[in-house]
Amino acid sequence: AAAGTIRADFADSIDANAVHGSDAVETAQVEIAYFFASSEVTSR
Secondary structure (H helix, E strand, O other), rough: OOOHHHHHOOOOOOOOOOOOOOOOHHHHHHHHHHOOHHHOOOOO
């Protein structure tokens, strides 16, 4: 990760990150639903 990014500052390794990024919008929608109710999610 680039110096100064959250991932570079807080990740212990490539497998143990403080930050996760989904690989696609569809994947993100599934993953977000694990943690938040639909009423808690808004569009940017």
